Amino acid sequence: MREMLEEKEYLDKIIQGHVLEVLKQIPSEVVDCVVTSPPYYFLRDYGEGSEAIWGGDPSCDHEWVEYERASNCWSVPGRGVYGVKGEYNKAWVKSHKQAFCKKCGAWKGQLGLEPVWWMYIEHLNMIFHEIRRILKKTGTMFIVIGDTYFGGRGFNDHRVKKNFRTKINYEFRKEMQDKDPIYQPKCLMGIPYRLAFRLIEDGWIWRNNIIWHKVNHMPHPVKDRLTKAHESILFFVKDQKYFFDLDAIRKPHIWADKDKRSLIGRVPHKSGKSLSGQYASNAVGYHPGGKNPGDVWSIKTASYKGAHFAVFPEELVRECLLAGCPREVCVKCGKPKVRVTTKEYIPTRPGINTGTGKSGSPEDPNRSLHDSPVSKYRMKIVYKTVGWEPSCKCRVGFRPGIVLDPFVGSGTTAVVAKSLGLHYIGIEVVPKYVEMARNRIKGKLDYYL
Secondary structure (H helix, E strand, O other): OOOOOOHHHHOOEEEEOOHHHHHOOOOOOOEEEEEEOOOOOOOOOOOOOOEEEEOOOOOOOOOEEOOOOOOOEEEEOOOEEEEOOOOOOHHHHHHOOOEEEOOOOOEEEEOOOOOOHHHHHHHHHHHHHHHHHHEEEEEEEEEEEOOOEOOOHHHHOOOOOOOHHHHOOHHHHHHHHHHOOOOOOOOEOOHHHHHHHHHHHOOOEEEEEEEEEEOOOOOOOOOOOOOOOEEEEEEEEOOOOOOOOHHHHOEOOOOHHHOHHHOEOOOEOOOOOEOOOOOOOOOOOOOOOOEOOOOEEEEOOOOEOOOOOOOOOHHHHHHHHHHHOOOEEEOOOOOEEEEEEEEEEEEOOOOOOOOOOOOOOOOOOOHHHOOOOOOOOOEEEEEEEEEEEEOOOOOOOEEEOEEEEOOOOOOHHHHHHHHOOOEEEEEEOOHHHHHHHHHHHOOOOOOEO
C-alpha cells in the first residue's frame, strides 16, 4: 500500500511525476474543484521525460517489446481488460519511445500518442477515476479538451518538414486506418464525447458541455469544411448535490433596463403578504443579479513567451473557479460556505395620491412596500450579496478551497487559484514545465505576450 502524502507535501505545490502515481498518494475527498486540460489525442509531442507506464501489473518485472504484438489483451487493475488490436510498426513505436510489456501487457509511452484512440480514452478514465476518489462529494470538475480528425495531418503527415509528425510512419497509420472498424479518414472522432460517455460509465454526472468559443481562433487553410473555432469544456460532478455559485459569474442583462416588463407592479407587504393576495410581477425572467452566462463562453486564447505549447487563458480558468470552487470550507467536515443574498425594491417614480396619509401617499412611511391602485407604482429589484454562511454546524473555523490541476503545464490554474485566495495542487510529468510553473507562480517570469 502506497503511503499518503502529508498536507504540507501536496498543498500549494507543483509536484513532478507520473499523474497516476502522484494522485494515488493524495488522501481521499480533499479537493474542492478540478480544472484541467489533458494532452489532446495525436496533437503534439511534449518531448523528453513525458513517457510513463500505463496499465498492466505494477509488480511486474516488465519485459518490453517495441514492435511485436505484446498480448491479445491487457488489464487495468480494478477496471477490467481491453484488447490490444493489430501489429505495431517498429519505426513508429521507436520514434515515440513506445513499447508493450510482453508479460503483463502494460504500455509505456506518452499520454496522447497512443497507437489507437480507445487506449487514450481508457488512460484518461484511469486518471479521472482516481480524481473521483480525492474529490469531495460537493466538488466539481472542468475538463478542457479538443477533438481530432481521423487520418488527418496529426496522424500521417509525412510531407511537412521539421515537425514531430514526420516521425509517424505513413504506412503504419494507413494500416491502422484500414483496420479501424469505426472511422474513415477525414472523420471527426468526437473525442470529447467519447471521454464524457466513458466517465459517465465510471460513475460521474455530466452537467454541461460548455463550448469555449475562441474569439481570436487561428485561421486554417482547409477548403472542404468549416474552420474549427471552439473546444469543449466538460463539466462533471461527483454527487447530485454539489457547490455551484452561479451568482459569481452572472453577466449584465442587455435589454432588461430598457424592457418595462423587467419592473414589477406589486411587492410583498412588510407583514409578508402581498397587497392583493398574490405576488403580481410583470417580470419576464430577468434575474436582478444578472443573466445566466449559458454554455457558450467567448474567450480569447492566450499566448506565452515560454516553451509550453498549450494555450489555456486565465479568464477561462477564473470562470470555472468562481462558479465551481468555494471561497472557504469547513476545516473539520470540508463543507463550503454558501452565498447569502437579499433583494431591495427601489421605486422608479413617485406615486400619485391626493389622499394624505393613505397608502401610497407621500406621508405613508411604508409607501415603498405598497402598490396603491392610484399610484401605479413600479419597482426595480436590486440584488445584493450580504455575506457567506456555513452549510454545516461544526463551528471550528474555515480555510480556502483546494483546486487541482493534474496536467498543470505552465501553471495557469495554480496562478489563477492563488490570485483568488485559493489553495492549489499541480501535477506535471515534464521537468522543464514544472520549473516553468514554479517560477511563474513566484512571479519571476511573465509568459503572456
